[in-house]
Amino acid sequence: MKILVCVSVVPDTTTKITFSDQDTQFNKAGVQFILNPYDELALTRALELAEANAGSVTVITVGEADTDPIIRKALAMGATDAIRVDAAPKDGMYVAAQIAEQAKAGDYSLVFTGRESIDYNGGQVQGLVAEILGWPLINVVTTADITDKTLIASRDIDGGRETVSAVLPCVVSAQKDLCEPRIPNMRGIMQARTKPLNVVQATDKFDYTSVARYELPPTKSGVKMIDAENAAELIDILHNKEKLF
Amino acid sequence: MAVVVYAESDNGQYKKSSFEAITYGKDLAKLLNISCIAVTIGSKGNENLGAFGADQHMHITGKMLATFNPQAYAKALSEIVTTNNGTVVIVSQTYNGKSLAPLVAIKQDAALVTGIVDMANTTNGFTVKKTTFSSKAIAHVSINQEKKVLTIIPNSYHTTKDSTDVEILEIDTQVTENDVNSLIVSTNKEIGKVPLTEAELVISGGRGLKGPENWHMVEDLADALGAATACSKPVSDMEWRPHSEHVGQTGITIKPNLYIAAGISGAIQHLAGVGSSKVICVINTDPEAPFFKAADYGIVGNALEVLPKLLQRVKELKN
Numbered sequence: 082m083k084i085l086v087c088v089s090v091v092p093d094t095t096t097k098i099t100f101s102d103q104d105t106q107f108n109k110a111g112v113q114f115i116l117n118p119y120d121e122l123a124l125t126r127a128l129e130l131a132e133a134n135a136g137s138v139t140v141i142t143v144g145e146a147d148t149d150p151i152i153r154k155a156l157a158m159g160a161t162d163a164i165r166v167d168a169a170p171k172d173g174m175y176v177a178a179q180i181a182e183q184a185k186a187g188d189y190s191l192v193f194t195g196r197e198s199i200d201y202n203g204g205q206v207q208g209l210v211a212e213i214l215g216w217p218l219i220n221v222v223t224t225a226d227i228t229d230k231t232l233i234a235s236r237d238i239d240g241g242r243e244t245v246s247a248v249l250p251c252v253v254s255a256q257k258d259l260c261e262p263r264i265p266n267m268r269g270i271m272q273a274r275t276k277p278l279n280v281v282q283a284t285d286k287f288d289y290t291s292v293a294r295y296e297l298p299p300t301k302s303g304v305k306m307i308d309a310e311n312a313a314e315l316i317d318i319l320h321n322k323e324k325l326f
Numbered sequence: 327m328a329v330v331v332y333a334e335s336d337n338g339q340y341k342k343s344s345f346e347a348i349t350y351g352k353d354l355a356k357l358l359n360i361s362c363i364a365v366t367i368g369s370k371g372n373e374n375l376g377a378f379g380a381d382q383h384m385h386i387t388g389k390m391l392a393t394f395n396p397q398a399y400a401k402a403l404s405e406i407v408t409t410n411n412g413t414v415v416i417v418s419q420t421y422n423g424k425s426l427a428p429l430v431a432i433k434q435d436a437a438l439v440t441g442i443v444d445m446a447n448t449t450n451g452f453t454v455k456k457t458t459f460s461s462k463a464i465a466h467v468s469i470n471q472e473k474k475v476l477t478i479i480p481n482s483y484h485t486t487k488d489s490t491d492v493e494i495l496e497i498d499t500q501v502t503e504n505d506v507n508s509l510i511v512s513t514n515k516e517i518g519k520v521p522l523t524e525a526e527l528v529i530s531g532g533r534g535l536k537g538p539e540n541w542h543m544v545e546d547l548a549d550a551l552g553a554a555t556a557c558s559k560p561v562s563d564m565e566w567r568p569h570s571e572h573v574g575q576t577g578i579t580i581k582p583n584l585y586i587a588a589g590i591s592g593a594i595q596h597l598a599g600v601g602s603s604k605v606i607c608v609i610n611t612d613p614e615a616p617f618f619k620a621a622d623y624g625i626v627g628n629a630l631e632v633l634p635k636l637l638q639r640v641k642e643l644k645n
């Protein structure tokens with residue numbers, strides 16, 4: 082069984098976000114990049130499933146050469162090989178088209194993604210890939226198991242969870258609680274250096290959106306402090322002034 | 327041409343975010359000088375959607391549509407979009423909405439933008455504002471594709487309501503087993519609790535609450551206010567609280583009207599999930615806690631003493 086895991090390379094969670102070129106570009110200077118946390122979970126669970134089903138795991142990223150060191154980390158975690166589609170990821174649709182192309186070519190039974198990237202926050206690549214391929218999607222899952230060519234997963238819904246089964250091939254996206262992310266060991270790191278990282282050309286598809294500019298969210302105008310002794314005053318403010326209830 | 331809005335319901339009740347989506351669709355349709363069609367699939371709520379701005383209401387039923395399935399619902403919605411010459415599809419960004427929108431976008435060869443927080447700007451092309459970098463920034467996204475699918479973050483857009491009624495057009499759609507390769511095995515929902523993702527008021531606790539035995543203070547205040555409860559990541563990691571309450575960069579992103587944070591330091595990853603709440607109140611023993619910088623109201627004090635005082639006052643006001 083071949084599994085394809087989609088990984089994106091994102092700024093570390095502590096990054097202070099700034100922009101350059103008149104707020105049209107994310108300022109990468111001094112920023113540390115990591116594997117998207119949800120994609121680490123997808124990869125970890127995919128490795129477990131591959132181990133249990135005599136399978137292999139290929140990681141794929143759509144990104145430029147500066148993502149290679151992070152892709153090596155995915156290989157160190159245990160992936161068999163990697164594909165890098167050599168292009169700047171323009172938007173979710175563009176990324177999904179590249180991934181679907183590779184998924185078709187590679188005879189995979191399962192595409193695993195993260196719930197969302199913590200930089201673009203689209204939560205969309207998985208659905209787009211699924212529909213391009215005509216495969217079912219189980220989105221935002223906290224369990225994922227395979228029996229008899231069927232994937233059974235528990236997905237988050239508003240106010241609860243739902244167990245869904247889908248016939249392979251299918252697409253699933255990882256949510257926190259799925260597993261603990263695997264930490265590469267020394268042997269994995271050594272092996273990763275010689276594992277195949279295949280760089281492929283991008284196909285020219287779906288150039289539907291572009292970021293015109295970025296802005297930072299409005300900041301709070303300052304905090305009004307209330308004395309702990311008169312804490313109840315907060316409730317009066319929220320009731321009378323803010324009219325929240 | 328039309329703006330088509332998917333209005334989600336649950337147990338015969340529309341979600342509040344469905345009304346926001348319809349109002350959004352109505353306002354956008356006005357800008358584009360076209361009509362606004364509300365679509366319900368499988369089930370619907372009681373309210374008349376004309377009151378929120380829909381010019382038409384189409385209710386689709388059929389064999390595979392009784393419960394949400396992304397493939398079945400996408401096929402049904404996409405057919406309505408095609409037959410009514412829909413150019414923009416509006417979906418509220420709920421869990422189901424997030425699964426539905428990309429499938430419709432591919433079927434329609436439409437551009438897809440998720441995470442939208444404001445009305446589109448149509449004066450020069452078509453631009454929308456979306457959250458990025460885990461709410462640490464907003465991107466102005468230009469769409470250069472005629473058809474568009476947009477998902478709107480709940481609680482980002484207002485609702486308007488009047489007394490207009492529209493008739494419901496019943497539509498029977500042919501979705502077959504062959505269109506659907508997945509099915510629901512079982513569903514597990516907490517009944518009677520306000521789901522965190524839909525809550526307008528949220529009371530949240532962090533490690534400063536010391537242990538699960540103190541959580542009744544958070545829950546009692548939440549119950550008295552009709553609020554939902556949330557927590558920081560370490561609290562769910564230590565299993566003081568269920569994972570479904572964990573908010574932040576690696577948890578749920580919420581945007582309630584009120585967020586009360588008790589015993590939470592306000593780390594950047596926590597703020598990523600709650601920073602766009604309208605009114606933020608922080609209770610913390612440490613006056614230097616970073617959360618105060620992101621707060622509207624702050625109390626320096628012991629949450630275990632402050633929370634009961636708040637509860638007391640809410641009870642007085644409610645009586």
Ligand SMILES: Cc1cc2nc3c(=O)[nH]c(=O)nc-3n(C[C@H](O)[C@H](O)[C@H](O)COP(=O)(O)OP(=O)(O)OC[C@H]3O[C@@H](n4cnc5c(N)ncnc54)[C@H](O)[C@@H]3O)c2cc1C
Pocket residue numbers: 094118531532533534535557558559560561572573574575576577588589590591592593594595596599609610611612615627628629630
């Ligand atoms: C990759 C990554 C992702 C992360 N994602 C998230 C996320 O999604 N969500 C999240 O929340 N965190 C996340 N974190 C963790 C985050 O960095 C913080 O560690 C976490 O938010 C701290 O939780 P806390 O404020 O409850 O605990 P602490 O940092 O321990 O803070 C407790 C606070 O309570 C105060 N306090 C103590 N006693 C009392 C009292 N009696 N009354 C009132 N106040 C009191 C203290 O002054 C302190 O400010 C992430 C971290 C990483 C590295």
Ligand SMILES: Nc1ncnc2c1ncn2[C@@H]1O[C@H](COP(=O)(O)O)[C@@H](O)[C@H]1O
Pocket residue numbers: 087088089090117119120141142143144170173176193194195196197198199201202203204205206207
């Ligand atoms: N550039 C990329 N390359 C490969 N996979 C990606 C890329 N961007 C996003 N993904 C995958 O798609 C998921 C959702 O991303 P997004 O739609 O950007 O929120 C991520 O968790 C990844 O698994």
